[in-house]
Amino acid sequence: xxxxxxxxxxxxxxxxxxxxxxxxxxxxxxxxxxxxxxxxxxxxxxxxxxxxxxxxxxxxxxxxxxxxxxxxxxxxxxxxxxxxxxxxxxxxxxxxxxxxxxxxxxxxxxxxxxxxxxxxxxxxxxxxxxxxxxxxxxxxxxxxxxxxxxxxxxxxxxxxxxxxxxxxxxxxxxxxxxxxxxxxxxxxxxxxxxxxxxxxxxxxxxxxxxxxxxxxxxxxxxxxx
Numbered sequence: 001x002x003x004x005x006x007x008x009x010x011x012x013x014x015x016x017x018x019x020x021x022x023x024x025x026x027x028x029x030x031x032x033x034x035x036x037x038x039x040x041x042x043x044x045x046x047x048x049x050x051x052x053x054x055x056x057x058x059x060x061x062x063x064x065x066x067x068x069x070x071x072x073x074x075x076x077x078x079x080x081x082x083x084x085x086x087x088x089x090x091x092x093x094x095x096x097x098x099x100x101x102x103x104x105x106x107x108x109x110x111x112x113x114x115x116x117x118x119x120x121x122x123x124x125x126x127x128x129x130x131x132x133x134x135x136x137x138x139x140x141x142x143x144x145x146x147x148x149x150x151x152x153x154x155x156x157x158x159x160x161x162x163x164x165x166x167x168x169x170x171x172x173x174x175x176x177x178x179x180x181x182x183x184x185x186x187x188x189x190x191x192x193x194x195x196x197x198x199x200x201x202x203x204x205x206x207x208x209x210x211x212x213x214x215x216x217x218x219x220x221x222x223x224x225x
Contacts, residue, residue: 036225037217043115043133044147045215051149051169054094062090065168070153071122080107083122087129110135120148126161127151128172143191143203144225147210148172171207174200179208187212192222 055065071086073079084107088100098112110116116135120128132146139145150172152158155165161173163180173179174195182190187209194201203223210217 037221040133040145041210041216043113044131044210046113047111047115047117047131048149048170048211048215050095051091054091055168057094058090068153070124071127072124079122080119083119083127086122086127087117087119125152125154125157126173127153139225141203141225143206143223146203147207148204149207171211172204174204179205182208184209184212188220188222 059065068090071079071083073082084102087109092109096111097109099110101108101110108116108118114135116132118130118132120130122128128148128150130142130146130148132140134145137145142148148171149169150161151169152161152167152173157173158165158167160178160180162170171179177195177200187205190200190205191203191209194205206221206223209221213221
């Protein structure tokens with residue numbers, strides 16, 4: 001006597017596979033985004049801490065940061081070259097690197113965790129850098145995987161950017177604008193859309209929002225990557 005065997009029909013198998021595929025399509029991007037946020041947060045926190053610690057170590061050897069001369073030149077290219085060398089002289093010895101590209105077309109410092117830093121701009125009052133959490137990988141967009149920081153060389157800009165005159169490095173400060181003391185709601189709005197007049201609309205405010213949130217990408221962080 002034969003036992004009757006039961007099995008799934010082809011239609012039932014296909015339906016199950018379809019449901020599994022839909023669930024995966026809904027959950028995998030969310031899991032990836034959650035993992036990326038944690039990774040980016042850890043790297044940002046580490047970079048911010050390491051630069052500030054490098055400044056403290058540098059001051060032991062070379063004196064107060066306040067006594068350093070601003071890096072500038074009438075020629076923008078020359079100024080950037082000087083600023084890159086400034087990093088190599090005053091920050092790199094106390095922070096280290098994995099590799100450096102330093103030529104006429106590209107000046108980048110890479111770290112062991114895969115992130116990198118570039119010198120953007122410098123003048124009499126500040127030196128601006130871009131920290132990229134994943135190096136040369138895409139999307140290479142401000143507020144998404146690239147984040148702006150500045151070194152401030154005078155008390156006016158230290159107070160305006162960081163809220164006190166004893167901090168030398170921190171979140172990017174749009175030229176001539178005070179960001180210390182802004183509400184979180186304002187920072188979210190400006191991180192997403194820039195100023196009301198349409199300036200600084202490329203995620204330049206986002207680093208201040210992240211600092212305010214202890215370098216975490218909260219659920220309402222306005223730029224999704």
